[in-house]
Amino acid sequence: MPTINDVAKRANVSPVTVSRVLNGAPNVNDMTRLRVNRAIAELGYVPNIVARSLRSRRTRSIALILPDITNPFWPTVARGVEDAAQRDGYTVLLCNSDENAQKQARYLEAVISQQVDGVLIAPANSDAANLAPLRDRAIPTVVIDRRVDGWDGDAVRGDSVGGAELLTRHLIELGHRRIAMLSGPATTSTSQDRFAGYQAALQRAGIPLDPDLVRFGEFRQGSGAEMTHAVLALQPAPTAIFAANNAIALGAIQAVGERGLQVPQDVALVCFDDVSPSAQLFPFLTVAEQPAYQMGLEAARLLFARLDEGDAHPPRLITLPVRMIVRYSCGSGRGESILSLPLPHTAVVAA
Amino acid sequence: MPTINDVAKRANVSPVTVSRVLNGAPNVNDMTRLRVNRAIAELGYVPNIVARSLRSRRTRSIALILPDITNPFWPTVARGVEDAAQRDGYTVLLCNSDENAQKQARYLEAVISQQVDGVLIAPANSDAANLAPLRDRAIPTVVIDRRVDGWDGDAVRGDSVGGAELLTRHLIELGHRRIAMLSGPATTSTSQDRFAGYQAALQRAGIPLDPDLVRFGEFRQGSGAEMTHAVLALQPAPTAIFAANNAIALGAIQAVGERGLQVPQDVALVCFDDVSPSAQLFPFLTVAEQPAYQMGLEAARLLFARLDEGDAHPPRLITLPVRMIVRYSCGSGRGESILSLPLPHTAVVAA
DNA sequence: GCGTATCATGAAAACGATTCCATTATAGGA
DNA sequence: TCCTATAATGGAATCGTTTTCATGATACGC
Known part of the structure; x- marks a missing residue:
């Protein structure tokens, strides 16, 4: 592979001048610039970013640490981040923490090692200690989607409380009184906030909170199924379920x-976060939709601004609005349930 | 940030010895190793991968260049790659070429610049010239999912011809004679191969090929919708549609x-590649399913083997089997079409 | 007891860029 | 004419690690 020195020799200049051309420095003679560019093209020279980063101490890369890429919400966030990054010439390192603080710690060490310029993270839990490696090294960080106790850095999140209140109120207005709340880990702020919104809506309607109807598990389909079985076994059973995210809702179904x-005939169902776009050919779930793409976009912008400005501005918090999409599963739509159809015949044939 | 020199001083050894401990070299005294490890822990030292890569000329990172991350097929491939990479301690750089040769070229330059050790690529088209930057620099490369004319390197792909033949034969067995084939760009080998399988099945059944029924467009929903409108406007219209991938099928629906x-009452539909797992609560599409996860896994393994062995082995080609999952959209399932339901009422409410 | 492995360690060079500082040439102002 | 500002360029140091080579110490075989 040709290096900057090969280019320099061929263009009869010093490596410094080649570097200037590469980086668009203003004080380079036009003729020289031409010669250098020709040499670059002739050699097929591509700058070695590793060497550049070592010296310049900036890699123009950021880390994006997400809790679950199998949930379509997060890839959507990731696309927002990537689009913003592309515009500003940053590379994104995508890491999947699996909602696991230990795995998250390993990834943090890895991306620090990679010398990323900044980090976007949806933390596995709300304990600020987990983010200590970032704080200690003063690595610019934006927290996505979740609160971290005692962390006052930049953050972007959806209005979990408002969205949860909206969904719960909708169920109440449909006449439900026994509404189960199936949530993720009690240690994540989104679980806490969505529970708070649920609680607020109940209180406003004068419905007492039944602790048996509130469950904390994981943001996964399997956990959602388990919790659903548990609450449906109660006497009397709930007539509606509020799932704290889409995966839990799939488990509930x-x-x-x-x-x-x-x-919704036997149990009404609403949840946070929409499902994959391809599932929307059959619109079914009533959801509180967070603007996932925009969340990623805004978080990345916040980070890039911070990388430019340093600590000039105080920390910023962006709270994004949540909208309810009333479809079918809550029982307020017309028509009959998709799930009431005989399940189609499925056969598998190998080639 | 502490460096290897800081660790060396604190442990009273040379940086070389610290490096040896870091890399698990065998010939280090146990006591020394202990001292070094203690110093590392006390300082919270994390090696600088950038510096390491510069000197060692290996980054332990690979690029994965995919044509469309919004199609769930590709993230599934990506997961396979990532799992294999994780096991071997490699980092994956994910790039989305958007089925666009120019964008792909830019990404290739970017990842060469990043000094990736190897590249996994599902090329935007079958022209080997697009991969010249990789070949020129002798960067180990595995081609995924598609053929490249005149390229004899490692490759992993699904049995497109076999799968297409299977789907087409199924439609023929259901009595269809006018079957439209809606495909991706004619320049990608998967389009070509799936067309070949379609053609073979027709020929075997003695059905003449009607060129009007064969369309090449893009592997996207919008293109699928356009092509569908075009063929359904024909007189006589086709009674079945074979979509060359899932996105085209969604457009067809x-x-x-x-x-x-x-x-399937008016038009039967089958396609290549399954849709997102969350859509499978409502199993609908009859598909030829490629083992996407395994494709990613095998491709990564092939690459890592190549990185270890160099050119010791000749190029390897892995062809993965395809299986047909007969569900609903082809008309051979029982029950009625999901799409015959009144579309549920959808309302949007802001928080 | 001598030559030869083997072990443990370190000094210095190297990786390929950027950054800092110095130098030369030219233009412009007094 | 001289001084200074500006433009264009290059030499050398530097980023943090690994690699190469050298060295001293200890053990081993005969």
Whole structure:
């Protein structure tokens, strides 16, 4: 591979001048610039970013640490981040923490080692100690989607409390009184906030909170199914379920089916976060939709601004609005449940 | 940030010895190793990968260049790659070429600049010239999912011909004679191969090929919708559609609906590649499913083997089997079409 | 007891760029 | 004419690690 020195020799200049051309420095003679560019083209020279980063102490790369890439919400956030990064010439390192603080710690060490210029993270839990490696090294960081106790840096999140209140109120207005709240880990702020919104809506309607109806598990389909089985076994059973995210809702649909019941005839269902776009050919779930793409976009912008300005501005918090999309699963739509159809015949044939 | 020299001083050894400990070299005294490790822990030292890569000329990173991350097929491939990479301690740089040769060229330059050790690529088209930068620099490369004319390196792909033949034969067995083939760009080998399988199945059944029924467009929903409108306007219209991938199939469903028709009552539909797992709560599409995850896994393994062995082995080609999953959209399942339901009422409410 | 492995360690060079500082040439102002 | 500002350029140091080579110490075989 040709280096900057090969280019320099061929263009009869010093490596310094080549570097100037590469970086668009203003004080280079036009003729020289031409010669250098010709040499670059002739050699097929591509700058070695590793060497550049070592000397310049900036890699123009950022880390994006997400809790679960199998949930379509997060890839959507990632696309927002990537689009913003592309515009500003940054590379994104995508890491999947699996909602696991230990795995997250390993990734943090890895990206610090990679010398990323900044970090976007949706932390596995709300303990600020987990972010200590970033704080200690003064690595610019934006926290996405979740609160971290005692962390006063830049952050972007959706209005979890408002969205949860909206969904719960909608169920109440449909006449439901026994509404189960199936949530993620109690240690993540989104679980806490969505529970708070649920609680607020109940209180406003004068409905007492039944602790049996509130469950904390994981933001996964399997956990959602388990929690659903648990609450549906109660006497009396809830008539509606509020799932704290889409994966839990999918688990709820599954479990409801397993019990021979139907959504929404037997159990109404609402949840946070929309499902994958391709599932929307069959619009079904009533959801509180967070602007995932915009969340990624704004978070990245916040980070890039911070990278430019340093600590000039005080920390910024962006709270994005949440909108409710009333579809089918809450029971207020017309028509009959998709799930009431006989399940189509599925056969598998190898080639 | 502490460096290897800081660790060396604190442990009273030379930086060389610290490096040896870091890299698990065998000939280091146990006591020394202990002292060094203690110093590392006390300082919270994390090696600078950038500096390491510059000197060692290996970054332990690979590039994965995909044509469309919004199609769930590719993230699934990516997960396979990432899991394999994680096991071997490699970092994956994910790039989205958007099926665009120019964008792909830019990404290639970027990842060469990043000094990746190897490249996994599903090329935007079958022209080997696009991969010249990789070949010139002798960067180990594995081609995924598609053929490249005149390229004899390592490759992993699905059995496109076999899968296409399977799907087409299934439609023929259901009695269809006018089957439209809606494909991606004619310049990608998957389009070519799936067309070849389609053609073979027709020939075997003694059905003449009607060129009007064969369309090449893009692997996108919008293109699928356009092509569907075009073939459904023919006289006589086709009674079945074979979509060359899932996105085209989604476009077909959309267009069929727009014309007031139903799948599968009015038009049967089959396609290549499954849709997102969350859509499978409502199993609908009859598909030829490629083992996407395994494709990513095998491709990464092939690359890592190549990185270890150099050119010791001749190029390897892995062809993965394709299986047909017969569901609903081809018309051979029982029950009625999901799409015959009144579309549920959808309302949007802001928080 | 001598030559030869083997072990443990370090000094210095190297990787390929950028940064800092110095130098030369030219133009412009007094 | 002389002084200074500006433009264009290059030499040398530098970023933090690994690699290469050298060295001293200890053990081993005969």
